[in-house]
Amino acid sequence: MKARIFFILFVLLCILLPSISSAATGLNALTTTPNADGSQTYSLSIQILFLMTALTLLPGALLMMTSFARIVIVLAILRQALGTQNTPSNQIMVGLALFLTLFIMMPVFQQVYDQGVRPYMDEEITATQALDQASVPVRQFMLGQTRESDLELFARIGKFEAFESPDDVPFTVLLPAFATSELKTGFQIGFLIFIPFLVIDLVVASVLMSMGMMMLSPLIISLPFKIMLFVLIDGWALVFGTLASSFQV
Numbered sequence: 001m002k003a004r005i006f007f008i009l010f011v012l013l014c015i016l017l018p019s020i021s022s023a024a025t026g027l028n029a030l031t032t033t034p035n036a037d038g039s040q041t042y043s044l045s046i047q048i049l050f051l052m053t054a055l056t057l058l059p060g061a062l063l064m065m066t067s068f069a070r071i072v073i074v075l076a077i078l079r080q081a082l083g084t085q086n087t088p089s090n091q092i093m094v095g096l097a098l099f100l101t102l103f104i105m106m107p108v109f110q111q112v113y114d115q116g117v118r119p120y121m122d123e124e125i126t127a128t129q130a131l132d133q134a135s136v137p138v139r140q141f142m143l144g145q146t147r148e149s150d151l152e153l154f155a156r157i158g159k160f161e162a163f164e165s166p167d168d169v170p171f172t173v174l175l176p177a178f179a180t181s182e183l184k185t186g187f188q189i190g191f192l193i194f195i196p197f198l199v200i201d202l203v204v205a206s207v208l209m210s211m212g213m214m215m216l217s218p219l220i221i222s223l224p225f226k227i228m229l230f231v232l233i234d235g236w237a238l239v240f241g242t243l244a245s246s247f248q249v
Contacts, residue, residue: 064179065138067104067145067247070186071097074243077190081197082226083219100240104247111137135171142178143169145185145247150177189242197226 062068075093088096102109116134119125125133143166154173155163163169204222208214229235 062101064175065142066101067182067243068097068101069179069182070189070246071100071243073183073186074189074193074239077187078193078239081190081194082230083197083201083223084227100243104244105141108137108141139166139169139171139174142174146174146178146181147184150180150184153177153180185246189246193239196229200226200229 072093075097079088079093112134115136116130116132119133120127120130151163151169151173154177155161155169158173160170160173201218201222204225205218208216208218208221
């Protein structure tokens with residue numbers, strides 16, 4: 001029995017030795033090549049490692065560098081104004097926000113692909129050049145939606161000097177300024193949406209108090225009227241159209 005086990009282990013070792021030796025020689029791919037201009041070109045394996053690491057930051061970039069945050073805020077305030085509790089559900093709201101974000105950001109994504117991804121895949125530029133060129137459309141979009149007061153705020157906090165042009169604004173200042181501007185704009189749009197539904201709640205509450213029905217919750221009576229008003233004015237189309245047009249510079 002022991003002889004048979006040793007024989008099996010010997011056969012497995014003979015099978016695995018070639019693969020182990022080939023894996024050892026494959027480590028030579030982890031190299032950097034100096035260029036004539038002083039920069040360095042990393043091997044493909046290192047580039048793949050950097051790419052997989054960068055993918056972990058993709059959800060955060062989707063949330064804070066696109067139109068996603070503003071859309072989710074407006075939809076959440078709209079659901080609160082309607083008083084429909086968990087209808088639509090969180091999954092539906094996130095799905096709506098995601099697809100509307102893809103619709104709004106598609107021109108930017110197309111420019112990123114044309115200027116950075118496609119030349120890099122065609123081996124016309126290096127990975128560093130592709131990253132620099134792909135970041136230009138994203139910067140333009142974020143700068144177009146960022147208030148100057150927010151840029152000045154974070155520039156003052158970071159002790160940066162006055163920027164001569166938008167191209168001089170670093171990402172470390174642009175990212176928090178853009179996020180702050182998106183929060184402000186989202187709450188402003190949500191406030192304007194909330195007002196008509198608040199008026200309906202006040203009218204229903206006043207009518208119930210005048211009738212002496214103070215024990216009856218006004219939300220139960222006002223909910224059908226708010227839903228009817230929202231449906232009659234084609235509210236979803238108005239909200240989505242307003243959100244999409246708010247990103248046009």
